[in-house]
Amino acid sequence: MCLLNDSSTGSIYGPPLGVRGVIITSIREETPGVKTFTIASEDSGPIPHAVGQFITLVFTHHGKEERRSFSISSSPELNEPLAFTVKRIDNGAYSRLLTDRAAVGDKLFTTGAAGLFTLPINIAAKQIFFFAAGIGITPIFSIIKTLLHTHPDIQAVLVYSNRTREEVVFYKELQSLAEQFPGTFKIAFLFSTAFDLSRARLSKALLPILLKENALVHKNEMLFYICGPFAYMRMAIFSLEEQGIHADQIRKENFNTNDRAVHKTDPPDKTTHTATIKYLGKEHTFPVVYPDTILQAAKKNGLSLPYSCEVGRCGSCAARCTKGKVWLSYNEVLMDTDLAQGSILTCVGHPVDGDVTIEV
Secondary structure, three states, rough: EOOOOOOOOOEEEEEEEEEEEEEEEEEEEEEEOEEEEEEOOOOOOOOOOOOOEEEEEEEEEHHHEEEEEEEEEOOOHHHOOEEEEEOHHHHHOOHHHHHHHHHOEEEEEEEEEEEOOOOOOOOOEEEEEEEHHHHHHHHHHHHHHHHHHHHOOOOEEEEEEEOHHHOOOHHHHHHHHHHHHOOOOEEEEEOOOOOHHHHHHOOOOOOHHHHHHHOOOOOOOOHEEEEEEEEHHHHHHHHHHHOOOOOOEEEEEEOOOOOOOOOOOOOOOOOOEEEEEEEEEEEEEEEOOOOOOOHHHHHHOOOOOOOOOOOOOOOOOOEEEEEEEEEEEEOOOOOOOOHOOOOOOOEEEEEEEEEEEOOO
């Protein structure tokens, strides 16, 4: 079975530039409705990825290309084969396709791994707090097990929210890590059905208490990772900021990039400019005509660049501007340090004040 398949015709479409085939080598059910898929490259070549990233799969439906991203739960640093974990969503066409129909040996197509929800190259923090809700544990699980094995001097605390114990994804694995690293890893499971309501859900009242109970270093020496529904992450971020945590110490992963509307603003310069894109060893030059973004202009000129959400929330389309200036109409993933180094998002990027050169 090939899952890059147009259901209206039954025909199989060849992958566009930058897309490669992978084979499902194993499938494991984590909890009801949640499965982990291990994959291997069809050509036996490696699929570069980092802990905490996601993999973008490419599908076609009625002749139209559609992309969906799923968080990677494996760790390349621990020599684990690449695996991603999917929760079945009732109205999620491709999460249902994978959890209901995909089988070992099936072929998928991917643009590879991307995302900025990763560990810093040089970790200055001495203690890292992880806040996860539901399936938001997936990238965090990848990061935690890597951190514990590669940085045993850093303290890790996981606060993981679910409705019931039976819905905890990776429960046995997390408990095993806590037993293996008793001096450096602590877990606080929160269940919304718990009798003690004060410890049932993460809240603006409970978060500071958990922080105080588990803090082993000064707050300036901490780092925070958050993944879950938008309201959950917003509450956690506001609560941390109220405790004096700086925005640069907080990393977030927008697990559902379609859970709310995006209000984009118009660029200050709507003049047509030329974009030169360096991608896969080749240069592509084309005009970017407002209201098209750089990504939309690339598509119109036959260039398939990496992307997923197309609204500035996931980071799949992150690239680097090496010449000129790119203005972003929306951004939830790039930090000030990323922007200062020339990072941009092609899906919401517009060239302003002249032509631009971009490396993907």
